[in-house]
Amino acid sequence: MNKKLIIVGGGYLGAELAKSLQNDLDVTLIDQRDAFVHVPAMIRAIVTPALLDKTLLPYSGLLSKGKFVKAKVTHIEEHGVTLEDGTQLSADYIVIATGSTNGIAFKPVGNSIDEFRNTVEETHAKLIAAKSIAIVGAGAVGTEMAGEIAQAMPDKTITLVSSETSLFPTMPDKFGHSLAKKLNEFGVEIKWGCKVENLKSTTQPYSGTLRLSDDTSIEADLIIPAIGSKAASHLSDSLPNVCKSSNDRVNVDEYLRPSSFANVFAAGDVADSKDAMTIVAISRQLPWLTKMFKALASDQDLPIDEVLRKMKPYSSWKKAPLLLPLGPEKGNSYLVIGTFGSWVTSKLKGKDLFISKYRKLFNL
Ligand SMILES: Cc1cc2nc3c(=O)[nH]c(=O)nc-3n(C[C@H](O)[C@H](O)[C@H](O)COP(=O)(O)OP(=O)(O)OC[C@H]3O[C@@H](n4cnc5c(N)ncnc54)[C@H](O)[C@@H]3O)c2cc1C
DSSP states (O other): OOOEEEEEOOSHHHHHHHHHHTTTSEEEEEESSSEEEOGGGHHHHHHOGGGHHHHEEEGGGTOSSSEEEEOOEEEEETTEEEETTSOEEEOSEEEEOOOEEOOTTTSOOSSOHHHHHHHHHHHHHHHHHOSEEEEEOOSHHHHHHHHHHHHHOTTSEEEEEOSSSSSSTTSOHHHHHHHHHHHHHTTOEEETTOOBSOOSOSSSOEEEEEEBTTSOEEEEEEEEEOOOOEEOOGGGGGSTTOOBOGGGOEEOOTTSOOSSOTTEEEOGGGEESSSOSSHHHHHHHHHHHHHHHHHHHHTTTSOHHHHHHTSOOOOOOSSOOEEEEETTTEEEEEOSSOEEOHHHHIIIIITTTTHHHHHHHTTO
16 A cells, blocks of 8 residues: 655645655645636736736646645644644645745635636736836846736836845846846836835735835835745644744755655755745756655555655755746846846746646646
């Protein structure tokens, strides 16, 4: 009989891992929502809400052999999890893949997909009504958001507030310079090296005045906070010897384990694997986890640590790729071998935003 694996959270890590292991282990994937949200497409969905129909993907089509349970997990122990209604499910192995939260129109907060759809549509309505827009945070999400709005709605006045003096300062100079030039050509003003001193909400769009650290201010009909993700890591609090790092991520050992339980793993945004909180990072963790669980499945009678010792520990990206579209046609990509411009970025990501890939994963 196959051993039982419970994966808590059906985001990028959980959904794909469950599908790749369903023939090797007795897999149960648990998520609080009934549909997967293809997050990178939400930036464009705020501009074009019709995209929601193609990017909210029901879990019902994901697994053929594994089991999907729609429920919120409230507690994790060494050999099982407890659901919100008190049901207990036992497991030999557990993966915590509860991910992170971000702005309310970028990623859902609770368990209702309908509510999330409404939030995106309401944000779109506010965007349509706004003449001036200020985006706070010039990381990947803020920069992409500025580009999406600017190319689709050229009549808007858009300001992007960056706390740095260049875009993506840890990337090769060409990458950030070229993106800044393209945004300028779209008419986006970038406020460099400024911190917002009175941000009213870190997750909800609102209208008002931003006071900046250079003593200037920006009045905007719509302020969109884009200041990063926060890990949804509270379930790990009950495990022994858990430590957290920045943004509430849980520290993990070289085999992606957050506690002294040998059979409990954590990966994706929730785990500080020394990778960034990205799908690109998950694309490196998934093959390692799949190989590791297949080894555990075929050596069922050996102690877990003995199987793991035979494997190469997980190693994070040294310098991860980054694809940054500014709408369907423009953008820049850093692909480790070099920096590429609009044509490559549009082909690899801008046009389709990997929607086809994830629809296929969900058998749509
Ligand atoms: C707007 C935006 C655009 C992005 N674009 C890109 C991009 O282009 N490329 C890139 O590499 N990265 C991108 N990212 C980052 C990417 O979205 C995250 O890295 C990714 O979502 C992390 O996946 P995950 O599986 O760790 O968690 P998540 O995707 O956050 O999924 C976690 C899942 O766990 C479930 N869950 C949480 N708690 C519980 C519980 N208690 N019980 C049951 N279920 C639970 C949630 O419902 C959710 O489905 C973007 C992020 C944002 C906000």
